[in-house]
Amino acid sequence: MADLEEKTDRYEAMLxxxxxxxxxxxxxxxxxxxxxxxxxEMARSYLDDGRHFREQGDLVNALASFSYGYGWLDAGVRMGLFDVPDDSDLFTT
Known part of the structure; x- marks a missing residue:
């Protein structure tokens, strides 16, 4: 199981x-x-919020922010609001 810091890093990079x-x-x-x-805008705001929480040493809220931001974007992809590269493995399509 990934530790909190590694998971937070991974979700920040993914978002x-x-x-x-x-x-x-x-x-x-x-x-x-x-x-x-x-x-x-919501996804970008959650990325910024997550980075702020990380700077404060609050990895739990940083991870939650990155996850929520990714959720906003992934939902938009599923609804057809966004185009993504065909070879991307970042989204559920």
Missing amino acids: AAALSDATIAVPLETPLGDVAAECE
Whole structure:
């Protein structure tokens, strides 16, 4: 079983890579575009929050933030709000 620090590192890297890979797939000037932009913003905010918690030495909340951020992005991919590379293993499609 992975220790907390290793798992936190892994989830931070996974969320950062997922944000880098995902692109909004719907027109931004539509209601779905607003939803996609909000999902992306939430994922980025959770990445920032997680990094803040890590700096404070709070690995539990850092891991939770990275996990929640990834969840927002992965849900957006499943709903078709984001395009991701075909060879990506970061998302459930």
